[in-house]
Amino acid sequence: MKLIVGLGNPGKQYEQTRHNIGFMVIERIAEKLNIQLDQAKFKGLFGTGFFEGEKVLLLKPLTYMNLSGESIRAIMDFYQIDPEDILVIYDDLDLPAGKIRLRQRGSAGGHNGIKSTISHLGTQEFNRIRVGINRPTNGMAITDYVLGRFAREEQDPIQEAVERSADACIEWTKKPFLQVMNTYNQ
Numbered sequence: 001m002k003l004i005v006g007l008g009n010p011g012k013q014y015e016q017t018r019h020n021i022g023f024m025v026i027e028r029i030a031e032k033l034n035i036q037l038d039q040a041k042f043k044g045l046f047g048t049g050f051f052e053g054e055k056v057l058l059l060k061p062l063t064y065m066n067l068s069g070e071s072i073r074a075i076m077d078f079y080q081i082d083p084e085d086i087l088v089i090y091d092d093l094d095l096p097a098g099k100i101r102l103r104q105r106g107s108a109g110g111h112n113g114i115k116s117t118i119s120h121l122g123t124q125e126f127n128r129i130r131v132g133i134n135r136p137t138n139g140m141a142i143t144d145y146v147l148g149r150f151a152r153e154e155q156d157p158i159q160e161a162v163e164r165s166a167d168a169c170i171e172w173t174k175k176p177f178l179q180v181m182n183t184y185n186q
Helices: 018-031 063-077 112-121 142-146 152-172 177-186
Strands: 002-006 039-040 044-051 054-061 086-090 100-104 127-131
Touching: 002 018, 002 063, 002 152, 018 044, 018 054, 018 086, 018 127, 018 142, 018 152, 039 054, 044 063, 054 063, 063 112, 086 112, 086 142, 086 152, 100 177, 127 152, 152 177
Parallel strands: 002 054, 002 086, 086 127
Antiparallel strands: 039 044, 044 054, 100 127
């Protein structure tokens, strides 16, 4: 069983914002695997399905970013999922827009959703996909920037990143994460 989590904030006002890139990837995976995100449980919206014999759980925590770990911990406990069977997707200010980076462990790097996840899991050892959103260059506050929508010139690279991230997640359901990392971190 694999748990794939996309971080974001619930509500119409946050749809298609930089901070919701994790939600965008989860929605794309759901489309590709024909999984309905129709169950409101574990402080999130989730769906289950099977891909090539592997049970796949998709989760969008509805706790707001800073409390994402609560939702992840709740579903982990219910399904008895180990941290190595979790993959978390989130936005990263330190990568160029559209660049993705896969890692098996690491610090939160200032990301509050990952801080919460590390705190609730009790470990930094879980798989993740960081999706680049750039940093603001015009002096805009970080909060305003991450809660803002993508600029026109970012649209294509972001769509490509969502697609590549979804493909990497699906590939992880049948291959070790290290192999997926080696393919997608090129």
